[in-house]
Amino acid sequence: MKVAVFSTKPYDRHFLDAANAAYGHELVYLEPLLSSNTASLTSGFPAVCLFVNDTADAKTLDILAANGTKLIALRCAGFNNVDLKRAAELGITVVRVPAYSPYSVAEFAVALLLTLNRKIHKAYNRVREGNFALDGLAGFDLHNRTVGVIGTGKIGFIFAEIMKGFGCEILGYDLHPNPKFAEAVGRYVELSELLSSADVISLHCPLTPGTRHLIDREAIALMKPGAMLINTSRGALVDTEAAIEGLKSRQIGALGLDVYEQEADLFFEDLSNEIIQDDVFERLLMFPNVIVTGHQAFLTTEALSNIAETTLANIAEVEQHRHCVHEVKAEQQVALAKALA
Numbered sequence: 001m002k003v004a005v006f007s008t009k010p011y012d013r014h015f016l017d018a019a020n021a022a023y024g025h026e027l028v029y030l031e032p033l034l035s036s037n038t039a040s041l042t043s044g045f046p047a048v049c050l051f052v053n054d055t056a057d058a059k060t061l062d063i064l065a066a067n068g069t070k071l072i073a074l075r076c077a078g079f080n081n082v083d084l085k086r087a088a089e090l091g092i093t094v095v096r097v098p099a100y101s102p103y104s105v106a107e108f109a110v111a112l113l114l115t116l117n118r119k120i121h122k123a124y125n126r127v128r129e130g131n132f133a134l135d136g137l138a139g140f141d142l143h144n145r146t147v148g149v150i151g152t153g154k155i156g157f158i159f160a161e162i163m164k165g166f167g168c169e170i171l172g173y174d175l176h177p178n179p180k181f182a183e184a185v186g187r188y189v190e191l192s193e194l195l196s197s198a199d200v201i202s203l204h205c206p207l208t209p210g211t212r213h214l215i216d217r218e219a220i221a222l223m224k225p226g227a228m229l230i231n232t233s234r235g236a237l238v239d240t241e242a243a244i245e246g247l248k249s250r251q252i253g254a255l256g257l258d259v260y261e262q263e264a265d266l267f268f269e270d271l272s273n274e275i276i277q278d279d280v281f282e283r284l285l286m287f288p289n290v291i292v293t294g295h296q297a298f299l300t301t302e303a304l305s306n307i308a309e310t311t312l313a314n315i316a317e318v319e320q321h322r323h324c325v326h327e328v329k330a331e332q333q334v335a336l337a338k339a340l341a
C-alpha cells in the first residue's frame, strides 16, 4: 500500500525500511507533523502513518477523507491524537501498536532513578573538567528502601520487578490491581499511603481525565520529605509548577522526567539554536537534582523494530481486508476514558 509516513526521523526510516523488505509497501517519508495545515500532503495516499505528536482532529480527517485516505496506521500505542468518532464517520480505519517493548521504558525509568541517586550526571561533567572532588555526590543505598509504583500494568510491573531485585520494598497503586504483582512483587496500598511511605515514586499509569495532575500540590505535600519522583509515562500526570515549588522547598528530593506537560512544543526537534520560550521548562532545567530527557524511554532497537514490524503488518492486514486485531474503534476510546476517569 502507498503510505505517507508523517513526522519521520532518521531512526523511523531505518527501522521501517528494514521491516518493509518483507511487506513491500510504498513508504513515502515526510518530515512535517500531520495537522490541518499539512493534511494536503496526503493527496493520493490511501494510508498515512502517524506518531504521538501528529494531530488527526476532525478538520484534518475531513481533508484526509477528501484526499482518499482510508487508513491511519499509528506507530505508537496511544490514540488520544486521533478523533476516532470522526474517523469512523468518514470510513477511515485506525490501527495502532498496543505494545512494543515494556522493558525499554521500565529500564529507562531505572536509569533515571540511578543517575539521580548517584549523581552520575554531575560526576560525568566534573571528571571531564578534571574535578575529581566527591563533595555533593553522595547517594543512598536502594537496598531496603521503599519504591512506590503508580500503575502496575506492563511497564510498571517490570519496573517493580527490577526494583525488587535491588532489594527494595515495593508498594503499588492501581485502579485495576494486577494479581501477578500482589503474588510476587509487592503490596497494594491506597495512593495516600504510597505517597507518604515511598522513598522513590515512579509513574506508570496512562493520562486520562482522572489522572491529569495526579501529582499536584496536595500529593506532593503528602510525599515523604526528600522523596524522588520519576515520570516516564505522560507529562500532564505531574503539575509542573507544583513540582517546581516542591523542589524549591526540598519536599521533592530529585525529579526525573522523560515526559513534560508542554512537550509537544519542544520534544523531538533540534532547538539548540532557538530561544526556548517556556519559562517553566527552563526553570526545571536550573535544578541540580532534576534530569529531563526528551521522551526517549521507548528508544531501543528492540522497541523500534517491533514498532516497525507491527505497523507494517497492521497495514498489510487492512489492505488484504483481513480483521486487524490492532484496530481502534471510537467506542474503545469512550469506554477507556470512562473506565479510567
Ligand code: NAD
Residues within 6 Å of the ligand: 077, 102, 105, 150, 151, 152, 153, 154, 155, 156, 173, 174, 175, 176, 177, 178, 204, 205, 206, 207, 210, 211, 232, 233, 234, 258, 259, 295, 296, 297, 298, 299, 340
Ligand atoms: P498498561 O495499560 O499496561 O498499564 C497501565 C496501568 O495503569 C494499568 O494497570 C491501569 O489499570 C493503571 N491505571 C489506569 N488508571 C490509573 C489510575 N488512575 N491510577 C493508577 N493506576 C491506573 O500500560 P503500559 O504499557 O504499562 O504503559 C504505561 C504508560 O507508559 C502509558 O500510558 C504511556 O503513557 C507511557 N509510555 C511512555 C513511553 C515513553 O517513551 N516515555 C512509551 C510507552 C508508554
